[in-house]
Amino acid sequence: MYKVFIVDDEAVVRDGLKRTINWQEHGFELIGDYPNGREALEVMEHTVPDVIISDISMPFMDGLELAAAVSQKYPYVKMIILTGFDEFEYAQQAIRLKVSDFILKPITAHEMRDLLHKVKREMDEVAQQHEDLSRLYNQLKQSLPLLKERFLERLVVNGLRTAEINERFQYFGLTPLSPLQLVTVADIDDFGIRNIRTDTGHDTEILRYAAFNVFEEIANRENLLLFRTREERLVLVFSGEEDETVLYEQAYRIAEEARFYIDKFLKFTVSIGVGQACRTAEELPLSYKSALSALDYRFLLGKNRVLSILDFEGRPSYGNQPQSDWDRQLASVVKTGSIQEVHQFIQGFVAQLKESMVPLDSCLLHIQKVILSLMNTTQELGLGEDCRQIHLTDVYRFKTLDEIEAWLEETVSSVMTAISENRNHYTLTQIRKAVEYIETHYAEEKISLQDLCRHVLMSTSYFSLVFKQHTGETFVEYLTRIRMEKAKEMLQHTTMKFYEIAGKVGYGDPNYFSILFKKHAGMTPREYRDRHAKES
Template sequence: MYKVFIVDDEAVVRDGLKRTIDWREHGFELAGDFANGREVLEVMEHTVPDVIISDISMPFMDGLELAANVTKKYPYVKIIILTGFDEFEYAQQAIRLKVSDFILKPITAHEMRELLRKVKLEMDETARQHEDLSRLYSQLKQSLPLLKERFLERLVVNGLRPSEIEERFQYFGLPPLSPPQLVMVADIDDFGTRQLQPEAANDTEILRYAAYNVLEEIAEREGLLLFRTREERLVLVVSGLADETELYEHACRIAEEGRFYIDKFLKFTVSFGVGQAVGSAEELPVSYKSALSALDYRFLLGKNRVLSILDFESRPSYDNRSRGDWDRRLASAVKTGSLQEVRQLIQQFVADLKESMAPLDACVLQIQKAILSLINTTQELGLDNARPIRLTDVYPFKTLDEIGAWLEDAASSVMSAIADNRNHHTLAQIRKAVEYIETHYAEEKISLQDICRHCLMSTSYFSLVFKQHTGETFVEYLTRIRMDKAKEMLQHTMMKFYEIAGKVGYGDPNYFSILFKKHVGMTPREYRDKYAKESRA
């Protein structure tokens, strides 16, 4: 309900309006009626209406004077002027006083109802707009921390004009930066011994927020700017010291304190990159990029460190020519060397990169070449059974030691696949050799060279793997097959002994008899007689 005051020096007009209008039906509450403007102002000290319907001509204080006083002190109150004076100067003055409506007497009940309907619609719309603005203002207040972070991210990552920096600093109530200043970037190494599942996004977000709180306490104490980037890094802007050396020392102390408390109380580690000092807020992107460059050295030096760009920017340029064939040596060792040899090669490679303090891009290039060499080896040898290896497999790792361990595991997997593949191929060759022997055992001139040519193997390698798979040498296996065939013929045929000898590859019957007795423990005749007796029994 909107509150209404009626102001008119004629009591009959006031009584008529009160009787003929159902105020509540139209959304209004008639909160009072008065004979002049002075009375209204006195009451408005404790009760302020939403609408005043007032005559112009009244004693003590007329309607226009009342409108002037109300508009000055209560600009949100709507004023409707009723008058019997059809004069243009009153209308002009009412417009200047921002009177809501100007209506001539006499006014009918119908006209008053239409007027109230129109006024209510206007006031409802105004109320809705105020509610929308209030809601927007509330949303803006809730969004201010995020808006401040996005502004600081734009300032530090992309850079802004001085005028925009000053305006935004005032808007967010941020303390001004004094030169020199620098940027520090903190990045979580990992979450320690916690076994976080990939879907446990809430857990990781809580841990990240805990790290932010640790740095926030330090930032508030030291008067630093702190924000989070979209890449989940924490960025601090340090300023307020006139000397650059003191600024670097101060920044490193702050970073060391943050690193220590996160490690001690949260049980996981972060690494800090400390960028170069700059002379103005517009140059902060330069400091930010150098802080990221310093943080890249975590890849070589390990986690849980404070890394200053001053420690690395003066190092000599990296020369990778001495490692140009490392990927080929790795591939060769994987194909022909021992696992121990491959591990030593990878460990030496990691140690060389660390010693060289190569930039991250150069390290990544060498690692990618090593991965490609393993991928090419699996494709070249057709290792369908090998574990898939991709260039992106190393992306989750943040240090060279972690990638070195992964390379050792990947190389070991490829070597196991090679060994399995070789065993499978060799087994197929041995089966082929056995089939050849069992088919050609009757040929007197069958030789090791014949079988090796048939199986496409060298005699030395064939002799080695044949003994490994059968437990016998080629000659022992051939002789056993021939003796077994001879025993079958002695048992089931009446062929002469010399005929049997020829059937199993021996042109000399005497030599056959000697070998048979050596292997069976009796002569061919004795073996046939014994079998015949056993059959009759």
């Protein structure tokens, strides 16, 4: 409900408006009627209406004087003038005084209702605008921390012009930066041995916020700028130290303090890169990029460290370059070596990468070259889906060389296990094929080891080794046993002559057959047949 005053020196007019208009029906509440502007103005000291409907000609204080006083002291009150004077100068004065409506008397009840409807609609629109603006202001206040973070991120990551920097620093109430300036970037290594719930992400967010609180306490104490990037890194901006050595010492001290507290009290680790110093806010992106470059050396040196770009700049052009044939060596070791030999190979490879201190991109290329060699080897050996999928992009999942070393050892062990299983399966298949060949061709007198190896596509030395491993007998022993077993069957179930049986089992010389049979069965072929006949 909007509150209304009626101000008119004619009581009949006031009474008529009170009686003929259902104020509440139109969204208004009539809270007072007064004979002149002075009385209305006095009451407004403690009760201010939303609308004043006033006559123009009144004693002590007329309508225009009242409008002037209200406009000066209560500019938000809507003023409507009713007058019987149809003169241009009154209308001009009313416009200057920002009177909402200037209505000529007499006015009917119907016209008054239309007027009230119009006034209410206008006031509703103004109220809605104020409400929207109020809501937007509250939203802006709530969003200010995030807006400040995004501004600082743009400043440090992309760079801004001086005018915009000054304007935004003033808007967010930040202390202007002064030379020298320096950026440090902190990144969480991992969350230690905690059982992190990855389904909701709440646990990781709480831990990230805890790390931010550690940095925030230090930043507030040291008067530093702190913000989080979209990649969840924590960035500190140092400013105002003219001595470059002192500035670096301050950055190392604070970075080491933050690293220590997070490790000791939160039980997980961060690595922090310290960038190069710069003189102006426009140069902050250079310091930021160099801090990221320093942070990249975590890959070579390990986690939970403060890494300064000054420690890595000016190095010689990587004189101890990693060997170029690690990929070829890996393929050879995987094909012919043991798992222990492969692990030793990987440890040597990683140790050389660390020693070389090559940049991160170059280091990753060396690793991917080795992984590609491993992928090609698995394909050459026909492992297919027997070996778990290996991808070149797997290296980007890890933050340190030590993690990649452990992953490579696990991956190569899996590959070699698959190779071993594949070889065993292939060998067993070939041995079975050889046994079938022997049992089919045992009657051929000139069957030889060379014939058999050609049939199963294996070298005689390797075949002899694996055949003995799988059957417990040499080729000759196995062939002789098969021939003797077949001969026994013939001696038991046929009346064939001994020389005929010898020929049937691959011996052209019956005497040689008899000697071998006696050695195998402990008796001559005749004795064997006679004994079996008696038992039957």
